[in-house]
Each structure stands twice: as C-alpha cells, then as structure tokens.
Amino acid sequence: MYKQTCTNLLNLSKDEVKAWLDSFDSVITDCDGVLWVYGEPIAGSADAMNNLKTIGKSIYFCTNNSTKTRAELLKKGVDMGYHITENGIISTAHATAAYLKAHNFSKKVYVIGSEGITKELDAVGIAHTTVGPDQMHGSLGEFMSKHLVLEKDIGAVVVGFDEHFSFPKMTKAASYLSDPNCLFIATNTDERFPMPTLVVPGSGSFVRAIQTCAEREPIVIGKPNPAICAPLINQKIIDPSRTLMVGDRANTDVLLGYNCGFQTLLVGTGIHQLSDVAEWKQSKNPEDKKLIPDVYLPRLGDLLPFIVDKATGGSY
Amino acid sequence: MYKQTCTNLLNLSKDEVKAWLDSFDSVITDCDGVLWVYGEPIAGSADAMNNLKTIGKSIYFCTNNSTKTRAELLKKGVDMGYHITENGIISTAHATAAYLKAHNFSKKVYVIGSEGITKELDAVGIAHTTVGPDQMHGSLGEFMSKHLVLEKDIGAVVVGFDEHFSFPKMTKAASYLSDPNCLFIATNTDERFPMPTLVVPGSGSFVRAIQTCAEREPIVIGKPNPAICAPLINQKIIDPSRTLMVGDRANTDVLLGYNCGFQTLLVGTGIHQLSDVAEWKQSKNPEDKKLIPDVYLPRLGDLLPFIVDKATGGSY
Numbered sequence: 001m002y003k004q005t006c007t008n009l010l011n012l013s014k015d016e017v018k019a020w021l022d023s024f025d026s027v028i029t030d031c032d033g034v035l036w037v038y039g040e041p042i043a044g045s046a047d048a049m050n051n052l053k054t055i056g057k058s059i060y061f062c063t064n065n066s067t068k069t070r071a072e073l074l075k076k077g078v079d080m081g082y083h084i085t086e087n088g089i090i091s092t093a094h095a096t097a098a099y100l101k102a103h104n105f106s107k108k109v110y111v112i113g114s115e116g117i118t119k120e121l122d123a124v125g126i127a128h129t130t131v132g133p134d135q136m137h138g139s140l141g142e143f144m145s146k147h148l149v150l151e152k153d154i155g156a157v158v159v160g161f162d163e164h165f166s167f168p169k170m171t172k173a174a175s176y177l178s179d180p181n182c183l184f185i186a187t188n189t190d191e192r193f194p195m196p197t198l199v200v201p202g203s204g205s206f207v208r209a210i211q212t213c214a215e216r217e218p219i220v221i222g223k224p225n226p227a228i229c230a231p232l233i234n235q236k237i238i239d240p241s242r243t244l245m246v247g248d249r250a251n252t253d254v255l256l257g258y259n260c261g262f263q264t265l266l267v268g269t270g271i272h273q274l275s276d277v278a279e280w281k282q283s284k285n286p287e288d289k290k291l292i293p294d295v296y297l298p299r300l301g302d303l304l305p306f307i308v309d310k311a312t313g314g315s316y
Numbered sequence: 317m318y319k320q321t322c323t324n325l326l327n328l329s330k331d332e333v334k335a336w337l338d339s340f341d342s343v344i345t346d347c348d349g350v351l352w353v354y355g356e357p358i359a360g361s362a363d364a365m366n367n368l369k370t371i372g373k374s375i376y377f378c379t380n381n382s383t384k385t386r387a388e389l390l391k392k393g394v395d396m397g398y399h400i401t402e403n404g405i406i407s408t409a410h411a412t413a414a415y416l417k418a419h420n421f422s423k424k425v426y427v428i429g430s431e432g433i434t435k436e437l438d439a440v441g442i443a444h445t446t447v448g449p450d451q452m453h454g455s456l457g458e459f460m461s462k463h464l465v466l467e468k469d470i471g472a473v474v475v476g477f478d479e480h481f482s483f484p485k486m487t488k489a490a491s492y493l494s495d496p497n498c499l500f501i502a503t504n505t506d507e508r509f510p511m512p513t514l515v516v517p518g519s520g521s522f523v524r525a526i527q528t529c530a531e532r533e534p535i536v537i538g539k540p541n542p543a544i545c546a547p548l549i550n551q552k553i554i555d556p557s558r559t560l561m562v563g564d565r566a567n568t569d570v571l572l573g574y575n576c577g578f579q580t581l582l583v584g585t586g587i588h589q590l591s592d593v594a595e596w597k598q599s600k601n602p603e604d605k606k607l608i609p610d611v612y613l614p615r616l617g618d619l620l621p622f623i624v625d626k627a628t629g630g631s632y
Contacts (some may be wrong), residue, residue: 135451140479144514163456165483167517174508174515192490192529198460199490201483201529209525213517308583 001263004292006277009265010302017306020295024244024263026058028090028229031073032065033038033248033270034300036080040193042269044301046081051307053083058238062090062229062245064188064222064252066160067116069123070094090229092187092222093120096158098231099185100126101116104108107155110176112162112169112206113187129154133164134172143168159210159218160187161203170209175227179215184214188222190252223247224255233260246300248272250280250291258290267300317579320608322330322593325581326618333622340560340579342374344406344545347389348381349564349586350616352396358585362397363378364469367623369399374554378406378545378561379505380538380568382476382519383432385439386410406545408503408538409436412474414547415501415537416442423471426484426492428478428522429503445470449480450488459484466491475526476503477519486525493530500530501573504538506568540571549576562616564588566596566607582609583616 001023009017013211027049029035061077061084068076070089070100077084093113097120100109109128111117121128129151137147148168154176162169176182189204207218221227232238240261247253248270257264266272274296280288297303318341325333343365345351352359369375377393377400384392386405394401409429413436416425425444427433437444445467453463464484470492478485492498505520523534537543548554556577563569564586573580582588590612596604613619 099319133452135482136449136480140516143479144516148514150513163483164452165486166451167479167481168519170481170517171514174517174521175513177516178510193532194494197466197491198464198487199494199529200456200460201486201490201525204492205486205525205529208528209517211523212524213515213521215507 002134002294004264004267004289004294006274006281006293007295009295009297009306014306014309018310021055021306021310024057024242026060026238026243027052028060028062028238028243028245028262030223030247030249030253030270031063031077034246034267035061035077035082037269041080042299042301044299044304048300048302048304048307049080050083051304055307055311058066058088059084060088060090060232060238062223064092064190064203065116066092066096066187066222067114068093069116069119071115077273090232091116091120092160093117095221095228095231096160096185096187097121098123099219099227100156100183105156105183108151108153109156109158110151110154110173111158111160112165112173112210113158113160113203114162117158117160117187127153128158131162131164134168136155136167148172154182156183156185158185158187158212159203160206162206165201165206165209168177170213173210174213177210177216184210184216184218186216186218186220186222188252189220190222200241223252224259226256226259229256229260250276250293254291254293257293264293264295266296268296268298269300282289318610320580320605320610322590322597322609323611324590325611325613325622328627330622334626337371337626340373340558342554342559343368344376344378344559344578345375345562345605345616346539346564347393348584350518350562350583351377351393351398353585357359357396358615358617360620361616362442364616364620364623366397366399367620367627371623371627373431374404376401376404376406376548376554378539378572380408380519381432382408382412382503382508382538383430385408385432385435388432391471405437406548407432407436407497407607408476408544409433409545412476412501412503413437413440413442413545415535415543416440416472416499421472421499424467424469425472425474426470426489427476428481428489428526429474429476429519430478431478432617433474433503443469444474447478447480450482450484452483464488470498472499472501473526473530474501474503475519477521478522479515479548481522481525486529489526490529493526493532500532500534502527502536502570504540505536506538508549540575541574542572545572545576566592566609570607570609573609580609580611582612584612584614585616 561573
C-alpha cells in the first residue's frame with residue numbers, strides 16, 4: 001500500500017491507517033534512530049512496538065551493529081521495556097556466523113571487529129583469531145621482518161566495527177585476501193556515526209580501507225543486503241509482501257525493504273528526513289528512487305493511538 | 317610522435333629512434349619500477365638517464381612516495397649513480413607543502429603520514445601535528461571522553477603513507493573534516509604494494525578510509541593529477557608537448573602524461589606489461605584508452621645504445 005509515495009500516515013483517516021495496519025503481519029525495525037539513540041530510548045517507541053505485538057504482529061529488531069551478540073542486543077531491548085525474544089533479533093554478527101555456517105566453513109576466521117563477532121562464531125563452532133589491539137611495533141621494515149606473522153589456516157576475513165583498527169590489521173587482512181579462496185566478508189558498510197562535535201568512523205570506513213589494499217569486493221552481510229533477512233524469508237517465517245520494514249536511514253533500512261519486497265516506513269527520529277525524500281523524488285538517478293519509503297511518520301510512537309484504537313475498537 | 321600506439325622502440329630503425337629522441341627536451345621519470353625496485357637498482361637505468369642528460373635533456377624524477385623529502389630522494393638517486401639535483405625531484409610530500417604554500421595556508425596541518433611530509437611542511441614554515449604512533453587507549457567510551465583531544469586551529473588534513481594508521485587517527489581526521497573549511501589533501505592514492513607473500517597497504521587505502529567516514533572527496537596531489545607537475549608547467553620550465561613521461565604503471569605514470577599533454581613511454585620492469593596494454597586497446601571504456609602509452613621498451617636501459625649512438629654520431 002502507498003508504494004514508494006512517502007505518504008505521511010498522520011494525514012490519513014483512522015480507517016485508512018487501520019486498513020494499512022491490516023496489510024502486514026510482520027514488523028522488522030531498525031534499532032538506533034527508531035527505538036533508541038545511542039542508548040537513550042526514543043519516547044513512545046516501546047509502547048508502539050509492544051502494542052503491535054499485542055495486536056498479533058511478529059516483531060523483529062534488525063541492526064547493522066556488529067559489536068553485540070543477539071543475546072546482548074536482547075538484553076538491551078528487554079531492559080528498555082521491549083517485549084522481544086532472541087529469535088526476534090537480527091544482527092550482523094549473528095548473520096555473519098550463520099552465513100559461514102550455512103556455507104559449511106571449516107577453516108579459521110581472521111576477525112577485524114569485536115567480541116560481538118567472535119562470540120557468535122563460537123556459538124556455531126567456527127574457529128577465529130582474537131580481537132583487541134594489534135599495534136605497530138618498530139619501523140616498517142622491523143614489523144615486516146620480525147613482528148608480522150601470518151597464520152596458515154585462515155579461510156575468511158571478516159570486517160566489522162573495530163576501534164583497534166590499525167596498519168598491522170590492514171596488512172594481515174590484505175595478505176590473507178591475496179589468496180582468492182579466502183572469503184572476504186563485511187558485516188556492514190555504515191560509513192560513520194556523526195556526533196555533536198565528533199565523527200566516529202563506522203565499519204564501512206574499515207571495509208573500504210581493506211577493499212582498497214586487497215583490491216577485492218567484500219560480501220556485505222548487513223542492510224541493505226537481503227542476506228540479513230534470507231533465513232526468515234527462505235524458511236517462510238515471514239511473507240515479504242506482508243512485512244513492514246521500519247527505519248530512519250533510507251540507504252540501509254528503506255533500501256533493505258525495497259530489496260526484499262517489504263513495505264517500508266521511514267521515521268524522522270534519525271538520519272533521513274522528509275527533505276531528503278523530496279530530493280530523491282526529484283532525482284533522475286534510478287538508485288535514488290529506491291530510497292523513497294511507502295509511508296512516513298515523525299516518530300514511531302505516533303503510531304500508538306491507531307494501534308490502541310484498533311485493538312479496543314475505538315475510543316482511545 | 318606515435319601518439320597512444322604503444323610502439324615498441326626496439327622495432328624501429330636507429331634513425332626513427334633518433335628522430336623520436338629529438339621530439340622532446342625534458343624527461344620526467346617515475347622511480348620505483350623504472351629506476352629501481354624496492355631499493356635495488358634496475359640495470360641500465362642509471363646509464364640511460366645520465367646519457368639523456370649528456371645529450372641535453374632536462375631530467376626529473378617524479379614519485380608518489382610521500383615518506384621521503386626531496387633531499388632524501390636526491391640522496392637515494394645520487395647514491396645509485398644518477399646525475400640529478402634537488403630541483404629535479406618531484407615528490408608528493410614536497411608538492412603537498414608547495415600546494416599549501418601557494419594557497420597561502422596559515423593554519424595548522426593534521427598529518428596522517430610520516431616525516432617526509434612534516435619536514436617538507438617545516439621547510440615552507442607551515443605548522444603541523446607530529447607523526448608517529450597514536451594508539452587506542454581503553455574502551456571506545458573512555459577514548460572518546462578522556463583521550464580524544466581535538467586541536468582548534470587545524471585547517472587541513474593531509475593523508476599519506478602511515479604505518480601507524482589507527483582508529484584514533486581516523487576519528488580525528490574525520491572530525492576535523494566535518495568543518496567544510498578544513499582542506500582534505502591526499503598525497504596520492506596508490507592502493508598497495510604487493511610483495512612475494514604479503515600485501516602492504518598503500519596511501520590510497522588510508523585515503524579511502526578517511527574519505528568514507530568524512531564523507532568528502534580529497535584533493536589528490538600525486539600522479540595522475542597534473543597538480544604534481546603544475547609548477548614546472550606554469551613557470552614554463554618544461555614544454556608539455558616536448559616532455560616525455562616514463563613510467564611502469566599506466567594508471568599513475570602514463571595517465572599523468574595523458575593529463576599533462578606529455579609524450580609517454582611505458583617500460584616493462586614494473587607493474588604493467590604489454591598484455592595490459594593489449595586489453596586496454598580492446599576495451600570499450602574510454603578511460604582505459606587513456607592508459608595506452610605512445611611508446612614501449614622492455615627496460616629503460618634498452619634506450620642506451622640509441623642515445624650513445626646519437627651522441628657519438630654512430631658506431632656504438
């Protein structure tokens with residue numbers, strides 16, 4: 001419904017919103033920018049999601065954050081009052097481990113990332129290197145001749161968010177990837193996290209660095225790659241045409257929805273705003289057109305009155 | 317002469333090669349892959365260059381290597397037997413300092429790179445941060461709140477080769493670059509240095525990382541950007557149509573020649589070979605066509621008999 005029209009749900013009648021609510025059974029939502037912002041809850045989001053569950057929708061959280069396991073993301077969600085279970089968490093660290101497992105990967109993974117990834121690899125019995133600092137020692141010549149040790153059984157390089165990203169890690173990753181049989185997997189390609197006075201580099205900037213010196217393209221697991229939702233779709237747990245994707249970032253969330261055939265809802269509590277959508281509507285680039293959501297709300301919490309009204313049959 | 321035909325000079329008659337030698341007054345040559353390989357001299361190159369100088373050609377060395385000053389590159393050249401002077405050295409570290417000086421830059425430079433850059437900045441009186449290790453301390457939160465200090469007077473971020481590249485450096489660079497008035501300069505974008513069992517990341521991989529998290533495009537000083545030869549051309553020290561560019565790498569050296577209107581000679585002692593040129597000749601991509609050199613030689617030293625023959629009037 002309202003396919004790529006960016007219809008503001010607040011401009012519709014109650015009956016129209018109710019009809020729209022009936023058009024999907026499953027809701028997949030991004031986390032940061034929709035449910036919370038850097039650990040601070042966004043008012044109304046928990047009530048809206050919990051009430052969507054109450055009226056019978058399946059609920060999934062879908063994040064490109066590779067630093068946490070599903071169990072850790074679950075705890076964060078539950079602590080904030082969301083009625084969610086571990087099966088309802090779709091994360092890139094978990095999806096990366098699931099991808100390797102599904103491909104019967106039996107070698108060792110060189111990990112640029114954090115324990116979010118290594119714990120998920122442990123959970124499926126895949127061997128990996130340790131994460132944490134790997135700092136430069138001595139001159140370039142000394143490093144190359146004395147300190148740089150490559151392991152023989154590495155069959156994949158996985159790159160996620162890593163605050164210990166360094167030249168030695170780049171050299172090792174690019175060297176492993178010179179073997180064309182070594183897999184190159186990026187958890188996600190989010191470029192950065194802008195903060196009031198700072199820009200924190202995102203996984204995408206590490207991935208680009210490795211991609212450049214390795215001269216290879218990675219397999220990207222995270223949004224907007226449908227791979228992250230493949231298990232749900234392939235096992236017919238969700239019906240794409242009756243699934244709603246909620247997000248604040250068009251080039252990950254809305255585009256994932258476009259790529260999977262989901263309905264899409266953009267909320268204005270994060271990265272992209274109606275002004276961005278207006279630009280994409282004017283653009284002559286067909287790629288920009290894919291970013292236009294079906295419907296829009298200023299905040300996810302704005303949906304609450306319609307859901308409660310629907311549940312009670314009126315009089316909210 | 318022989319414009320973009322990749323004519324093998326060894327297939328021409330002596331008189332034809334002599335006529336070709338008369339078609340240029342200046343010779344700009346790449347270093348690594350033409351004159352030496354990782355510090356090992358390539359046989360015949362020094363004799364060929366020195367004899368070109370003897371028959372009256374102006375000689376310039378042009379390297380994207382940002383880790384050395386002009387003085388250091390001069391010493392390396394002289395130690396290998398080249399008859400060259402400091403004015404004959406064109407390097408990205410020097411060119412970066414010259415670019416900033418020419419633009420009356422009066423603030424401070426945040427340098428990701430080595431002393432090759434900072435010494436050249438010192439030489440023109442431009443303030444800069446120190447180079448060397450800047451390692452991650454503690455957790456991401458601790459780093460952000462306690463260790464990360466941004467300076468107030470940074471007006472440019474310069475990115476070159478830096479074996480101490482790290483997450484703190486990326487965060488600082490991207491944060492400085494969130495000010496649109498802060499210049500973003502890359503010494504060069506060479507992707508990597510492949511070695512027998514290793515891949516060493518090049519400046520281009522650091523530049524890509526910063527470019528991604530800063531969401532900005534850099535000004536690239538190095539080859540193939542004509543900026544690196546702009547002083548020679550603008551001050552009419554060389555006449556582009558009577559200048560020969562010699563190189564082993566088409567997407568830096570030959571493309572620089574194309575961009576500057578120089579004649580071009582590809583040698584087979586480095587990255588690109590005749591088989592690559594054959595592919596570009598077949599390609600339908602107009603960008604590939606720019607990579608086809610005018611003439612080709614297996615080694616620069618193959619030119620020696622023709623120069624000496626020309627100098628002596630025959631009987632070499």
